[in-house]
Amino acid sequence: MLEFIISKYNFWLYVILMMIGLYAMLAKRNLVKKLIGMNIFQTAIILFYVSIGVKKGSVHVPIIVDSHGHGAQLIHAADYLNPLPHVLMLTAIVVSIATTGVALAVLILIYRRYQTLNEDEIIHIRQARQKAGV
Amino acid sequence: MAQQFPALIIVIPLLAALLTAPIGAINRRLCYPWLVFIIGVTLVLALGLMIQIINSGPISYAMGGWKPPWGIEYKIDQLNALMMVLISGAGFLGALYSGPSFTKELPGRQTAATALYFLMITGLLGIVVTGDLFNIFVFLEIASLSGYGLIACGSEDAPLATFRYIIMGTIGASCYLLGVGYLYISTGSLNLADLHHLLPPLYHSRVVLTAAALMLVGISLKMALFPLHAWLPEAYFEAPSTVSGVVAPLYTKVGGYLMIRIIYNLFEPKFFIETFPITTILSWTAIIALLIGSIYAIAQKDLKKMLCYSVIAQVGYIVLGIALANQAGFTSAILTIVNEVCTKSCIFLATGAIIYRLGNSRIDNLQHLYRRMPWTMLAFTIGAFSMVGIPPTCGFFSKLYLLCGCVAAGRWAFIAALLLSTILNVIYFFRVIKAACFENPQPDYSRSEAYPLVEVDEVPLAMLLPILLAASAIIITGLGSNWLVTNIITPILPLGF
Numbered sequence: 001m002l003e004f005i006i007s008k009y010n011f012w013l014y015v016i017l018m019m020i021g022l023y024a025m026l027a028k029r030n031l032v033k034k035l036i037g038m039n040i041f042q043t044a045i046i047l048f049y050v051s052i053g054v055k056k057g058s059v060h061v062p063i064i065v066d067s068h069g070h071g072a073q074l075i076h077a078a079d080y081l082n083p084l085p086h087v088l089m090l091t092a093i094v095v096s097i098a099t100t101g102v103a104l105a106v107l108i109l110i111y112r113r114y115q116t117l118n119e120d121e122i123i124h125i126r127q128a129r130q131k132a133g134v
Numbered sequence: 135m136a137q138q139f140p141a142l143i144i145v146i147p148l149l150a151a152l153l154t155a156p157i158g159a160i161n162r163r164l165c166y167p168w169l170v171f172i173i174g175v176t177l178v179l180a181l182g183l184m185i186q187i188i189n190s191g192p193i194s195y196a197m198g199g200w201k202p203p204w205g206i207e208y209k210i211d212q213l214n215a216l217m218m219v220l221i222s223g224a225g226f227l228g229a230l231y232s233g234p235s236f237t238k239e240l241p242g243r244q245t246a247a248t249a250l251y252f253l254m255i256t257g258l259l260g261i262v263v264t265g266d267l268f269n270i271f272v273f274l275e276i277a278s279l280s281g282y283g284l285i286a287c288g289s290e291d292a293p294l295a296t297f298r299y300i301i302m303g304t305i306g307a308s309c310y311l312l313g314v315g316y317l318y319i320s321t322g323s324l325n326l327a328d329l330h331h332l333l334p335p336l337y338h339s340r341v342v343l344t345a346a347a348l349m350l351v352g353i354s355l356k357m358a359l360f361p362l363h364a365w366l367p368e369a370y371f372e373a374p375s376t377v378s379g380v381v382a383p384l385y386t387k388v389g390g391y392l393m394i395r396i397i398y399n400l401f402e403p404k405f406f407i408e409t410f411p412i413t414t415i416l417s418w419t420a421i422i423a424l425l426i427g428s429i430y431a432i433a434q435k436d437l438k439k440m441l442c443y444s445v446i447a448q449v450g451y452i453v454l455g456i457a458l459a460n461q462a463g464f465t466s467a468i469l470t471i472v473n474e475v476c477t478k479s480c481i482f483l484a485t486g487a488i489i490y491r492l493g494n495s496r497i498d499n500l501q502h503l504y505r506r507m508p509w510t511m512l513a514f515t516i517g518a519f520s521m522v523g524i525p526p527t528c529g530f531f532s533k534l535y536l537l538c539g540c541v542a543a544g545r546w547a548f549i550a551a552l553l554l555s556t557i558l559n560v561i562y563f564f565r566v567i568k569a570a571c572f573e574n575p576q577p578d579y580s581r582s583e584a585y586p587l588v589e590v591d592e593v594p595l596a597m598l599l600p601i602l603l604a605a606s607a608i609i610i611t612g613l614g615s616n617w618l619v620t621n622i623i624t625p626i627l628p629l630g631f
Contacts, residue, residue: 110294
């Protein structure tokens with residue numbers, strides 16, 4: 001059992017992180033904490049992708065030293081880490097930053113309208129307004 | 135030139151979004167003609183691609199010259215071309231409509247809204263043009279992020295609704311991304327067509343099954359399939375009129391397109407029948423969605439909110455068509471997408487016009503609207519007929535195919551549910567028509583003013599024209615549904631039914 005956990009520790013770590021994020025998004029009443037949960041959730045997936053680039057016995061980062069046409073060494077793909085997941089995650093990091101930015105801007109709008117970021121209080125204020133409106 | 139169309143259709147609106155800021159800085163009023171012009175060009179490109187594909191078959195475009203499966207492949211078959219025409223068409227109608235609507239609802243913010251509008255169209259077109267799973271994720275997020283921005287511009291409570299949408303949308307996109315990662319672990323490829331060949335030997339691997347489940351849940355969240363629909367009504371209700379007139383017809387339908395691609399082009403229906411009965415689960419969820427959506431719609435007192443619940447019900451029709459996994463079901467899923475884009479665009483834009491004149495869209499406020507805004511209400515009635523499924527509108531044909539699909543699958547319970555939901559549709563749409571047509575605030579028959587003179591007070595032509603165009607599109611797609619089936623849907627019917 002222990003060996004099973006240790007041999008796949010990257011998967012365990014990302015699942016634990018993801019569940020922390022999911023818990024924060026579902027259970028926290030403060031909108032900023034929900035946003036932090038969302039970030040943890042996205043980061044967990046990014047770490048998962050980065051960890052799958054590793055291959056057994058590969059030590060080099062994929063920088064090709066001598067590849068100016070002639071005289072290039074034969075490259076053994078097995079010696080190198082798989083760079084593709086890392087490249088994908090550069091894009092995913094940009095996406096996650098953009099999402100955080102939009103969400104923060106929306107949170108500023110929410111704070112200006114209700115003077116609070118607690119979801120319960122906002123619902124309370126909205127109900128009071130609806131009653132006053134009727 | 136013509137072979138560069140697949141790239142141009144993405145690049146043109148993307149560059150236009152960047153150029154909007156300097157153009158808006160010169161004069162804010164230039165944004166409107168700029169938006170209409172560029173989206174018009176996109177529509178022409180989409181139509182050009184569609185003609186090219188109907189004449190000479192699917193196109194594969196290697197982005198940047200990198201050959202698939204290593205590079206990003208833009209693969210366009212009949213379904214992609216159809217979706218592109220629908221997206222740029224509905225986008226064009228929204229762009230025409232945006233002039234007076236943005237000026238009234240977002241005064242001083244037209245430049246930013248126009249730029250976001252371009253990005254939204256770029257993202258939606260990107261989702262349907264690309265054949266690379268990770269690329270789909272990126273475009274999905276471009277479309278969603280610009281959608282969040284546009285919805286947040288709406289009314290008083292819009293930011294809170296948007297925040298909830300952001301949380302749910304991000305969970306959906308992350309689930310999809312995780313599914314893609316699992317497929318990458320087990321096959322080492324991200325190309326949709328390549329994966330279709332690599333996956334069959336791995337069908338009994340638990341990793342592939344998890345990937346399929348994660349991707350389908352992610353897409354269901356994005357397309358608001360019951361019970362993952364809670365974010366939708368509020369977000370679409372609070373959005374500005376133009377935005378809800380474009381977001382409501384397009385976002386959930388693009389989700390439907392992705393679901394078709396995942397079930398039929400990435401995996402095969404065989405996979406779901408042999409390993410895990412996802413199609414059965416989906417079809418039952420769809421049935422609940424179309425009943426619950428209609429029941430909630432009846433309970434609403436506000437026209438726009440009612441239509442938001444109707445979107446949820448329609449997602450049920452699309453998913454049911456997909457999940458039946460037979461020819462008639464598949465045909466009905468695509469026809470429902472076509473019908474939904476035309477109808478929801480017509481009805482939401484008409485509701486926006488009502489809000490433009492009346493200030494709100496409460497159903498008991500609509501009296502005499504047929505005499506006050508005759509053209510808008512004519513278009514609304516055509517839309518309502520199509521939602522109910524009265525011939526010759528497109529809604530009739532999509533429902534007919536769906537019923538045929540249920541008969542072919544031998545699912546008699548589904549037929550009962552479909553007929554019930556049609557009756558519910560009749561109730562909630564005819565309630566609006568009754569309020570607008572037959573109800574009199576103070577029926578005082580003793581006096582000659584029992585039917586007071588109501589002056590015609592239509593919205594500006596720039597808003598009326600897209601509404602009427604959408605209404606005529608409903609009739610045209612209905613009359614031309616036979617052409618759609620033979621030229622678009624039959625060539626892409628998956629093998630093995």
